[in-house]
Amino acid sequence: MSGRLYVVGLGPGNPDQMTPEARAAVDDATHFFGYKPYLDRLALREDQITVPSDNREELARAAAALDHAAEGKSVCMISGGDPGVFAMAAAVCEAIDNGPDTWKSVDLTIVPGLTAMLAVAARVGAPLGNDFCAISLSDNLKPWFLIEHRIRAAAEAGFVMAFYNPISKARPWQLGKTFEILRTQLPGETLVIFGRAAGREDEKIAVVPLGKAEPEMADMATCVIVGTPETRAIDRDDRPALIYTPRYVREDGND
């Protein structure tokens, strides 16, 4: 008898940004898989079992969760943010695609969550106010030349860019290289937002011009948003500046 697997997005970390749907999935499941810091956020009951695992073993974690679900258990795979954005949903699908037929019979429910770029954007204004893209700077699973090609294409076409997985011990140079590329395509005044733990007590948000953006301003949990040349800062006396990208673009196409 086949059980079920929820792949749940917790949002950026503030419990008030977790949806009731995600809460209900957590309440319903008995076995929990996921990166330990995400599991630690949950207030689980004594009868709920957590199976912590390393963040780098996504496919193995997906396989273990699918095994438990195929045995009839109610299983929850926890992601930060949204599971479909550089998180566990694609790894689970990949495992099902290449796994035994029993995994295809698992009742799979993907529960969306607030992804980091939305939470960070909301804290500073509306920097994603026009067309935008999301790029993971991790070159574990795709070659760096392709990431670089996408960065250049997005900047040239005037997309706001949100960068995920910007930096880590294993990926020390990618964000610096990204800024270097962008400085050849965008004015030095283009606004860059570093957002970490948006909406949480340990929130850290910084806005700097591209010319002064340094990779050290980010860590692995930071979402880095790079505006377009049209992205503006509104100075306010007693509050942080509001950052937004206008909805309109002039007829000559510059933005």
Add this chain to the structure above:
Amino acid sequence: MSGRLYVVGLGPGNPDQMTPEARAAVDDATHFFGYKPYLDRLALREDQITVPSDNREELARAAAALDHAAEGKSVCMISGGDPGVFAMAAAVCEAIDNGPDTWKSVDLTIVPGLTAMLAVAARVGAPLGNDFCAISLSDNLKPWFLIEHRIRAAAEAGFVMAFYNPISKARPWQLGKTFEILRTQLPGETLVIFGRAAGREDEKIAVVPLGKAEPEMADMATCVIVGTPETRAIDRDDRPALIYTPRYVREDGND
């Protein structure tokens, strides 16, 4: 004395996908602005006042809300989805940027919400599993040649694409033209997802190959996601196919 303005994202419509933070903002406010169908979703108290307005008058609506807030009221501007994604947050920032100084003193809080592409993606699998972009097909505020340029650039660079505002009575041809462009750049088998009212009772989801995608499959509330050539469908006996874009890209850079 200056009041406050919440710009709140309700998510795609299922109340279980609205965050507690959004609910708390709605409970706190006394005056409500927004497109009537969004306001109708709220169960407001008798002492809460709604000021309905037309969906096409975004700047006028933002100005009215800011006027009320500047007078000391607690005001809520309602968006579907996320207010920062092709919704009211950028219009409010634009109004503040060009408005009287008193608007800059308003205590502005932007409350993020689940945007349509995340909710639609979750219902079919993980189509946004690799780098992706979001493009509004509305050419009210930007010229069509720029939209076309962004579509071509995104397809060429291998981004999954999520299209917002795909079609309406005032914009009848833009989505058909988009498919026509994409057919020159992507294989006819590339998967296209039409998602409307994701997570609601009247949900409508369809998956077709690009070669058979027709603009009539969408209406103004549909989010259209176009995969990359790597986006895959996993057939399952008794369930809808799972659609996902793999996290990996082969070293030759094709995806």
